[in-house]
Amino acid sequence: MTEDLAVSIEGLVRHFGDVVALDGVDLTVPRGQVVGLLGPNGAGKTTTVRILSTLLQPTSGIARVAGFDVTKKPDEVRRAIGLTGQYAAVDEYLTGRENLRMFGDLYHLAPSYVKQRTAELLDWFDLTDAADRPARTYSGGMRRRLDLAASLIARPSILFLDEPTTGLDPRSRLAMWGVIQNLVDEGTTVLLTTQYLEEADQLAQDIVVIDHGRVIAHGTAEALKDQIGGDRIEISVSDPTRIGRAAEVLRPIGHGDPVVDEARLLMPVSGGSTVLVDAVRLLDAEGIEVSDIVLRRPTLDDVFLSLTGHAAEEDPAVPPAGRKGRRDKKGGKE
């Protein structure tokens, strides 16, 4: 029933020379839903979105958007979609209003329609006051909003958003989530890529996790959490050099092997809070000082850690310079 699917991808492969960016990805987006494509740097998110937007040809595999094969019916696909790329596509020297008009011209829309739609979008994205200033005077959040507004000029029924909130401060990120939610409430189908588990959890009904060009998990946020089982304890020790010893000491009371992430240790457990007491006792007997200990339900972070063996992106509110570099920006494989 491909009519019910806004997007369907089967066995999608894309090579760039020796680099295998996509290694057989399957994915579907039912009409009216939001699907989150979650993965770290270099996972293949942008490559997927570019193929779906007809900007890039697949090496093999099939991708259909609005029922049309992207390689055979690119014009039909383009008419059905809006795209907000990872890097803002606004023209710095044009004003906000002129940028929107330019996109209207690209889509060959009637000038009277474009004029009215532009005013509506400027208002909706809170850009009316800045509408007649060149976009180079806009803040990062304003550019992102203008970019999204531009992709909506032709009222697309399917929207591709490539990392819509990367680089935004927490307030702008919340505002962007609100805007996306509104679009979805109005019936727009959305495929959004993100490195942020919290964003996928917040917006997407269905989450597809990719790493190294392959789908490594798929389901609702809750199903993904259930997949890795029950409660976990998370322990931080004052002296990071003793974390390995702490893992050994705690292994017998765990319900699976502890995972060590720098000075932090995550361990699946059963038995609720009594396990906390046992853990503190065991570590105390060993002379290992605990700086923090909590019992919690699995989060998508835990899912990511258990699936990929490394932690997901830290909170986006933390500026990049404050984050621990986990991978190179482009395609670094560890």
Ligand SMILES: Nc1ncnc2c1ncn2[C@@H]1O[C@H](COP(=O)(O)OP(=O)(O)OP(=O)(O)O)[C@@H](O)[C@H]1O
């Ligand atoms: N034009 C290109 N030429 C060569 N290699 C490319 C090209 N585009 C992407 N790649 C490689 O393909 C892989 C997937 O890249 P892609 O941009 O799809 O990742 P991503 O998930 O969007 O990452 P990010 O979170 O950093 O945006 C990477 O190894 C990247 O270096």
Ligand SMILES: [Mg+2]
């Ligand atoms: Mg990308």
